[in-house]
Amino acid sequence: MATLTALSNLAKASIANSGAAELSVLVSIDDIQLDTHFKDLFPVNGGMVSRISESMQKKGYDTSQPLHVWKERMLLVDGHHRRLAAIKAGLREVPVFYHHFNSMEEALEYAILLQTDRRNLSDAEIYKTLQTLDSLKSRGRTTDDNEPRQQGKSAEITAQKIGISRSKVEKARTIQNKASPEIKAAVESGTMSIHAAYSDTMKQIGKKNDSTKKTPVQQWISITEQKPEENTPVLFIASSSNEQSSGYIHEGIYQHDIGQFETLHTFLTGLYWISLSALPTKPAKLVDTGDETDV
Incomplete structure (x- = not known):
């Protein structure tokens, strides 16, 4: 016969380091310490506390x-619900089942296991659980060349621990890393599902990418198709019979009456031009000193 414990579910019996199953013992409520990792993992339901009390x-x-x-x-x-209910009921001592853990992450995984064994976690609880587990894993994490592959493996392991799909873990992490504060708050409050929040997040990312696309630089314009406005500095590619100037980029102003570009020292014929305002960043003026830029 199996050793009897205070738990109705023997599958959850804690095994001490010695290998022996432990019985629950009465402990003063004042001796039990709280930690935010566990306290905030699953939100307390005030109505449930009152019913238990x-x-x-x-x-x-x-x-x-x-x-x-x-x-x-x-x-x-x-x-945590039972502890608060006991305090509200005026109890001074409560039955405690002791466990031995090697790390905070191991203890959190056990707390999650107990909750998932009892019921299905809400999306808000899943999101909070992932935040807590990921915050612990990020401590001491180093950059690795195989990071994408490791992230996929991590999602699979985390999914198994929580009892959900890998896809849901990855969606929740996308929300955590890229969603707007409003979407995150909606998931945390339970007013938006992880699936809906992920969909809205990807739409926002798509809109952001569209809005940040660079406007392509204007192409060179043929002088035969369109002439520059008068008194407007432009860059042009010279086509003068002067071999020292031909084929180079110069800055000048197009003179419509003579059909040439006026530079600092001379007049040159050009076949193609581009407005200075069309460039991403206006360059320093090109002085026609003979040190032209080849094209």
Whole structure:
């Protein structure tokens, strides 16, 4: 016969380092410490606390549902609703089931396991759970050449821990990294699903990419198709019979009466031109000193 414990579900019995199953013990509520990693993992439902408290006042604490505590740190891992209900009912001591964990991440994974065994997590709870697990994993993380592959593997492992699909993990992480504050707040409050938030986030990213696309630089314009406005500096490619000037880019002003470009020192014929305002950044003026730029 299996050793009896205070838990109704023997599959969840904690195994100590010695290999022996531990029984729950009565512990003063004041001795149990809280940590935000566990306290904020699953939001407390005030209505549920009141219902449990009323039951405790009538029937006493249900010893088949002890609090789960990390023994070495006396941290409450699971049972925040029951703890608050016990305090509200005026209880001074509660049954505690002790556990031994090697790390904060291991303890959090156990807390998540207990919750997923009891019920299906809401999208808001899944999102919060991922944030907590990822924040722990990011500590001490180093850059790796195989980062994309490792991220995919990480998503698969995390999905198995929470009991959801890898796709949902990746969508939630996209929301966490790229969504607007409004979308994140909607997921956290439970007013928007992860799927809907991911869809809206990708639309926003698409719009942002469209708006930040660079306007292509204007192409060279043939002088036979269109002539520059008078008194407007432009760049032009010279086609003068003067071999020292022909084929180079110069800056000048087109003189319509003579059909040539006036530079600092001379007049040159040009076949193609482009407005200075069409360039991404206006360059320093090109002085016609003989040091022209070849094209």
